[in-house]
Amino acid sequence: MRQLLAVATGIVLSASACGGGSDSSTGTTDPNLACSSLTNGTMSATINGAAWSGCGTASVQSNLAVSGKDTLTTLAFQATGFAPGNALWVINVGFTNGKGLLVPGSYAVGPANPTTAAFIITGSTGGWAANALAGTGVVNVTVVGPHRVAGTFSADPVAVQAGTSGPAQIRNGKFDLSY
Numbered sequence: 001m002r003q004l005l006a007v008a009t010g011i012v013l014s015a016s017a018c019g020g021g022s023d024s025s026t027g028t029t030d031p032n033l034a035c036s037s038l039t040n041g042t043m044s045a046t047i048n049g050a051a052w053s054g055c056g057t058a059s060v061q062s063n064l065a066v067s068g069k070d071t072l073t074t075l076a077f078q079a080t081g082f083a084p085g086n087a088l089w090v091i092n093v094g095f096t097n098g099k100g101l102l103v104p105g106s107y108a109v110g111p112a113n114p115t116t117a118a119f120i121i122t123g124s125t126g127g128w129a130a131n132a133l134a135g136t137g138v139v140n141v142t143v144v145g146p147h148r149v150a151g152t153f154s155a156d157p158v159a160v161q162a163g164t165s166g167p168a169q170i171r172n173g174k175f176d177l178s179y
Helices: 002-014
Strands: 041-047 050-067 070-083 087-097 105-109 117-123 126-130 136-144 148-156 170-178
Touching: 041 070, 041 087, 050 087, 050 170, 087 105, 087 136, 087 170, 105 117, 117 136, 117 148
Parallel strands: none
Antiparallel strands: 041 050, 041 170, 050 070, 070 087, 087 117, 105 136, 117 126, 136 148, 148 170
16 A cells, blocks of 8 residues: 555656746736646635636646556646745645546545545745645545546645745635646
């Protein structure tokens, strides 16, 4: 089971995307931070009470691994975006089914569910995670197919990077991505 967790964590870590943002509540755009909506769907959340939307292209990676009698299907996605004040946030979400193909349903995050889902959040003030070791959250998948994934998410990750300041509470997360 630890091998399956390592594969799932690796997939979450390998997802990558880029983007830019808009400036605070004025709605003006910093020309050095070009940002538009996602080119392959939508991803949004409220981070510490501030609205966030992914921009550019979200990275989506699907993987099927077989180890002995175990089959692990993992899907990970990541988007970069800005919250008001040009606060950069990158949200990585991964979920897995150790019993075969991914299906719609809830994938819990945290020590009580060590192999079902994980979050990695990077912001202007540090890095946070919710995974098998600490933090909590849930990914509710409503659509999962060969080229599309959709659903909702929330998380209460814990600081994992030295110098991280403040919380990273994720609420009202929504995603509808094609790949």
